[in-house]
Amino acid sequence: MVSPVPATTARSALALGALVALCGCTGGQDAPAPTRDPAAASTAGMSAVEQRHPDVIEAELVPADDGTYDVEVTISSPYDTPQRYADGWRVVAPDGTVPGEHQLAHDHAGEQPFTRTQRGLTIPDEVGEVTVEGRDQQFGYGGGTVTTDVP
Template sequence: MRRPSLALALALAAVAAPAVAGEADVVDVVVRATGDGVYAFDVTVRHADEGWDHYADRFEIVAPDGTVLGTRVLAHPHVTEQPFTRSLSGVAIPASMSEVTVRAHDGVHGLGGAERTISLPR
């Protein structure tokens, strides 16, 4: 009887492994000006939160040069609430900037899921 190769065994194990939460995705963003150069963001995030050991733990508002302009810490998992929307207000953005990117983070994968680049209302 021929023994399966190690590569085949590993491939079968990967397929048989249970699905785990991937990266956190930003699926929608609503932005509004709340003052001179100050904005509020309603951000919808999707992530297959698994509990305290693996959940979407923050989202960030990022300038085109990569500078983080604002961060909303997500203090707990949203296992049964997917996708979920949270707000961040008081984000100061220079008048020279016409768009920002919103990205999400999870404690296992870090950054890397779907991001949204949005134009700022004037």
């Protein structure tokens, strides 16, 4: 005669099976999501008139076929006007070197936040992550930053 399985054992086995199934659905992505530096987000809570720097709210590095990287950057600068605006960003390695800078030629007052792509960044193999910093044409670099892993 086969003895019945206690209900708690059956529930535990069912829960374990569900956990294993969920873990298998992660999509195989090992790289963590980009992180924002809350300490650098000095513009949070400010009005557009008070804000001195743009915030980088998203950045993604994508390997290009030629061994370089493209970076897609989303910037929020609600203070933008033709007289003063976010005029670019830079990509900074942990040692302070700058693999790339991007210049914006005009304001984006009618498009907030806005996303642009910089192509052809050369990032040394030993660099594991980079930080993207926004720039204001009057006050320079500052505001919220995003740090992302180099794929």
